Amino acid sequence: MATTRILEWLGRFYIVLLLGFLYLPIIIMAAMSFNASPFYQLPFEWTTDWYASLWQNDQLIAATWNSIEIAVITTIISTVLGAMASLALYRYEFRGKKVLQALLFPPIAIPWLITGTAMLIFFFGVGIGRGLIAILLGHVALALPYVIVVVSARLQTFAPELEEAARSLGANQWQVTMRVTLPWIMPGVIAGGLFAFAVSFDQFVVSYFLSTPGQTTLPVEIYAAIRKGFTPEINAVSTIIIVVSMALMLLTARFFKFGGEK
Amino acid sequence: MRMPRLTAFLTATAVFVSAFTLAAQAAEEVHVLNWKGYGADEPWAVANFEKATGFKVVNDFFNSEQEMLTKIRTNPGLYDVVMINAAFNDQAMAGKLIQPIDVSKLSNYADVAKDKAGSPMLNHDGKVYGVPWVWGLTALAINEKSFDKPPTSIAEMWDPAHKGRVIIRDDAVEAVQFGALASGQNINDIKDMDAVKAKLTSLMPQIKTFWSSENDWNQMVASNQIDIGTYWSGSADRAKTHFKLPVSLVIPQEGSVAWLDAFSIPVGSKNVAGAEAFINYMIDPKFYVEWVTKVGAPVSANTKAVEALPEDAFNRKVMGSPEVAKRIQFQAPITDEQRERYLALWQELKVNVK
Amino acid sequence: MADQLATASQRGLRPALPLLLPAYLWLTVAIFLPLSAMVFFSFMTDLPLAGKEWAFTLGNYAAFFSQSLYSTLLFASLRLGLEVTLWCVVIGYPAAYVLAKVLKGRSREAIFLLVILPFWSNGLVRIFSWAMVLREGGILDTALNAVLPFKINIDLMYSYPAVIIGLVHSYVPYMVLTCYLTLQAIDDSLIEAGRSLGASRRQVLWRVIIPLSMPGLIAGSALIFVPVVGSFMEPRILGGRTGTFYGTVIEDQFVAVFNWPLGAALSFILLAVVLIILALAAPVLRRAG
Numbered sequence: 001m002a003t004t005r006i007l008e009w010l011g012r013f014y015i016v017l018l019l020g021f022l023y024l025p026i027i028i029m030a031a032m033s034f035n036a037s038p039f040y041q042l043p044f045e046w047t048t049d050w051y052a053s054l055w056q057n058d059q060l061i062a063a064t065w066n067s068i069e070i071a072v073i074t075t076i077i078s079t080v081l082g083a084m085a086s087l088a089l090y091r092y093e094f095r096g097k098k099v100l101q102a103l104l105f106p107p108i109a110i111p112w113l114i115t116g117t118a119m120l121i122f123f124f125g126v127g128i129g130r131g132l133i134a135i136l137l138g139h140v141a142l143a144l145p146y147v148i149v150v151v152s153a154r155l156q157t158f159a160p161e162l163e164e165a166a167r168s169l170g171a172n173q174w175q176v177t178m179r180v181t182l183p184w185i186m187p188g189v190i191a192g193g194l195f196a197f198a199v200s201f202d203q204f205v206v207s208y209f210l211s212t213p214g215q216t217t218l219p220v221e222i223y224a225a226i227r228k229g230f231t232p233e234i235n236a237v238s239t240i241i242i243v244v245s246m247a248l249m250l251l252t253a254r255f256f257k258f259g260g261e262k
Numbered sequence: 263m264r265m266p267r268l269t270a271f272l273t274a275t276a277v278f279v280s281a282f283t284l285a286a287q288a289a290e291e292v293h294v295l296n297w298k299g300y301g302a303d304e305p306w307a308v309a310n311f312e313k314a315t316g317f318k319v320v321n322d323f324f325n326s327e328q329e330m331l332t333k334i335r336t337n338p339g340l341y342d343v344v345m346i347n348a349a350f351n352d353q354a355m356a357g358k359l360i361q362p363i364d365v366s367k368l369s370n371y372a373d374v375a376k377d378k379a380g381s382p383m384l385n386h387d388g389k390v391y392g393v394p395w396v397w398g399l400t401a402l403a404i405n406e407k408s409f410d411k412p413p414t415s416i417a418e419m420w421d422p423a424h425k426g427r428v429i430i431r432d433d434a435v436e437a438v439q440f441g442a443l444a445s446g447q448n449i450n451d452i453k454d455m456d457a458v459k460a461k462l463t464s465l466m467p468q469i470k471t472f473w474s475s476e477n478d479w480n481q482m483v484a485s486n487q488i489d490i491g492t493y494w495s496g497s498a499d500r501a502k503t504h505f506k507l508p509v510s511l512v513i514p515q516e517g518s519v520a521w522l523d524a525f526s527i528p529v530g531s532k533n534v535a536g537a538e539a540f541i542n543y544m545i546d547p548k549f550y551v552e553w554v555t556k557v558g559a560p561v562s563a564n565t566k567a568v569e570a571l572p573e574d575a576f577n578r579k580v581m582g583s584p585e586v587a588k589r590i591q592f593q594a595p596i597t598d599e600q601r602e603r604y605l606a607l608w609q610e611l612k613v614n615v616k
Numbered sequence: 617m618a619d620q621l622a623t624a625s626q627r628g629l630r631p632a633l634p635l636l637l638p639a640y641l642w643l644t645v646a647i648f649l650p651l652s653a654m655v656f657f658s659f660m661t662d663l664p665l666a667g668k669e670w671a672f673t674l675g676n677y678a679a680f681f682s683q684s685l686y687s688t689l690l691f692a693s694l695r696l697g698l699e700v701t702l703w704c705v706v707i708g709y710p711a712a713y714v715l716a717k718v719l720k721g722r723s724r725e726a727i728f729l730l731v732i733l734p735f736w737s738n739g740l741v742r743i744f745s746w747a748m749v750l751r752e753g754g755i756l757d758t759a760l761n762a763v764l765p766f767k768i769n770i771d772l773m774y775s776y777p778a779v780i781i782g783l784v785h786s787y788v789p790y791m792v793l794t795c796y797l798t799l800q801a802i803d804d805s806l807i808e809a810g811r812s813l814g815a816s817r818r819q820v821l822w823r824v825i826i827p828l829s830m831p832g833l834i835a836g837s838a839l840i841f842v843p844v845v846g847s848f849m850e851p852r853i854l855g856g857r858t859g860t861f862y863g864t865v866i867e868d869q870f871v872a873v874f875n876w877p878l879g880a881a882l883s884f885i886l887l888a889v890v891l892i893i894l895a896l897a898a899p900v901l902r903r904a905g
Contacts, residue, residue, distance in 0.1 A: 011714035015727060018711045021785065022734050025745035029737065039484035040748055081639040088635035094628055100640065107647055109894060111846025113863050114883040115647065117870050121657050121880060122650035141646030144639055198735055204849065209870065213298060213323040222740045223849065238741040245736035249729050328874030471774040471856030487752060605873065612860040613685045
């Protein structure tokens with residue numbers, strides 16, 4: 001038992017190390033947002049100027065709002081469409097079902113670089129061009145497989161007898177879905193939604209190819225700034241985002257169990 | 263009895279407001295295509311121009327010359343003013359993308375330096391296809407902390423003392439042209455590509471990283487990671503005066519690459535008068551002085567604009583000296599085939615680097 | 617357990633269609649049609665724009681085979697993908713195990729969230745922050761010099777190791793996540809049974825735990841290998857002069873050089889290679905499980 005105890009403590013220590021590794025650049029990023037030097041020069045000089053000038057930076061703010069809007073819309077669309085598709089794949093047997101399931105694979109299996117450039121080519125040829133609509137189209141497509149996988153996983157734990165029982169009691173398909181199935185799979189739907197939001201909000205590669213000056217998302221705007229010349233305002237906005245995300249995560253953790261406890 | 267009066271008042275206001283907006287919409291637009299953050303989209307400049315002429319400015323941007331050409335091709339009639347580097351002007355003209363400019367409508371054109379205005383790159387069949395705007399150098403810049411005396415030769419970049427502390431731009435054409443300068447050749451007529459290749463191959467181990475923006479360069483010198491590198495003349499000046507970094511520009515005796523940016527009017531522009539007014543404003547000394555003072559800029563092609571700067575201003579003193587003028591070589595157009603050869607060479611060099 | 621089959625028993629495609637159609641229609645327009653368009657483009661000489669001549673050609677694909685630089689770069693990218701994935705396994709799997717088996721309750725939830733949170737910080741700025749840590753005179757250099765009795769010079773920036781570190785940092789949470797999900801599903805009683813039968817810890821690990829968590833390892837590896845192979849942003853920023861990879865060359869075609877047909881051809885070759893690797897690797901790994 002002693003060895004187990006030692007191993008367990010080693011394990012905990014390892015987690016601490018890993019968290020240190022994960023958060024080192026984030027802490028630096030946040031620290032530099034309060035540093036006066038525009039070139040990340042040390043010694044450290046405290047200032048909140050970057051946060052102040054961030055409010056004047058219309059481009060960054062516009063890009064941030066774009067990112068949030070697109071992420072929210074992406075989440076709604078992909079969650080609804082994805083849940084519907086998962087239900088269909090769960091309930092029905094038909095020829096070609098395996099093919100359809102396999103077709104969910106490409107968006108994840110294909111490097112975003114290729115998906116992004118392919119979308120660029122196609123949208124350009126078809127006349128959709130670049131911009132926020134194109135980005136939205138791309139994001140939903142990227143998020144859908146994640147939603148379907150997560151909701152399907154949750155459906156695997158659902159007992160079909162419940163649906164049958166409800167139907168035998170006289171409920172029609174719609175009532176069965178809304179009153180029986182949906183409540184059960186709700187945690188999966190929410191998890192899928194969170195995944196979709198994350199996929200959309202931090203998506204860089206596809207957004208990069210589909211954006212055009214004036215219609216960009218935050219990651220793209222930051223990349224453009226890094227390439228063309230920037231100030232630690234981008235540190236400021238990134239720090240704000242991570243603080244807000246932390247708060248949101250804590251809130252959702254209050255209400256939904258993440259640990260997957262049985 | 264108040265209601266009818268109120269209604270009448272509201273109706274009158276509505277009519278007035280809608281008439282006003284209609285009038286505002288009737289104000290014509292000038293669509294400008296340029297690099298982002300390169301003068302034409304400065305908020306104060308746009309405001310000044312709109313106030314003076316009543317035209318509304320709509321800015322669009324590109325990230326590379328090829329993108330610029332594609333944008334003009336895929337949006338015929340959309341743009342009124344396009345900023346085209348002189349070395350690309352003939353490609354645009356040959357592709358029937360730009361139209362001749364009636365320079366008699368531009369009051370400031372007469373003040374443009376004669377050699378630039380008359381440049382064969384911008385004039386074809388006796389017609390003007392590009393109005394010279396600003397020019398600058400891609401020369402060397404040094405970290406003052408690493409040198410007792412500024413170097414005079416481009417060979418300094420190859421000095422083993424600076425191994426791992428050299429920085430250059432990730433651009434195939436620029437790299438090849440620097441190789442040409444280093445091997446004593448004309449950048450626009452490179453006869454010995456093998457010499458260029460040898461020069462560049464021996465340069466690669468010296469390089470720490472590539473820069474693509476001013477900020478990259480400035481960051482590297484601020485954290486004292488580089489000694490020397492290629493840099494734009496205007497950016498070196500800005501780093502020194504604006505950001506107070508220990509940077510000096512060096513125009514080596516072997517020469518330096520120079521570039522000329524110009525404005526053109528695409529074929530099918532719907533507002534040629536607005537385009538002419540905008541271009542005239544861009545070469546106006548008042549715009550230029552404000553631009554240099556507020557932001558920093560390359561050298562204006564308009565001699566009066568340069569003279570309007572203070573005497574010790576960098577763009578006037580250093581860039582205006584005839585000594586400098588003798589050593590620089592302006593980039594001329596290169597064929598697509600040449601460009602691809604340079605690109606292939608450059609990619610090969612980058613891949614084989616250890 | 618996820619293995620319990622709880623699928624339905626209704627037959628027929630028609631009732632399923634209205635539920636399936638929206639999602640798959642979207643995927644068609646946004647993914648499958650663009651991929652087809654890309655194949656089409658890759659056989660052209662130039663973009664079909666008004667005024668520009670174009671023709672069909674195999675030249676773009678030929679370029680891949682005629683210029684060795686492309687295949688060199690492809691190998692470099694594949695190798696990068698493999699190395700990053702392996703590091704993520706080595707670093708992420710133990711962490712997932714601790715999370716699933718050692719930590720419990722509130723602390724487990726808290727740590728879990730902390731591992732996920734970096735996903736929400738902007739990847740680019742994180743990469744840039746690594747520059748501050750890894751460069752000469754940066755945080756790592758200063759810290760080590762303060763601690764060690766002799767002077768050393770650490771300058772990891774603008775090098776292959778820097779690219780690896782940056783990529784591993786970005787992608788290891790995926791591995792932790794997927795491995796956690798499968799490890800957490802392993803019944804503790806199985807492990808106890810193995811131990812009570814006299815197996816050593818190592819044997820239990822190799823014979824019971826790893827095989828059962830193989831799906832998580834495979835999923836995590838796929839989620840990491842695929843994006844890394846195509847990555848261009850991290851190599852550009854962290855790699856300096858050694859930062860040229862297959863992804864950066866493709867990006868160049870679309871952004872700087874504007875040779876879309878060549879970019880499309882190169883992309884398709886990458887796609888084919890990645891799919892082949894995934895197809896080959898899956899059964900091998902499954903058999904090992």
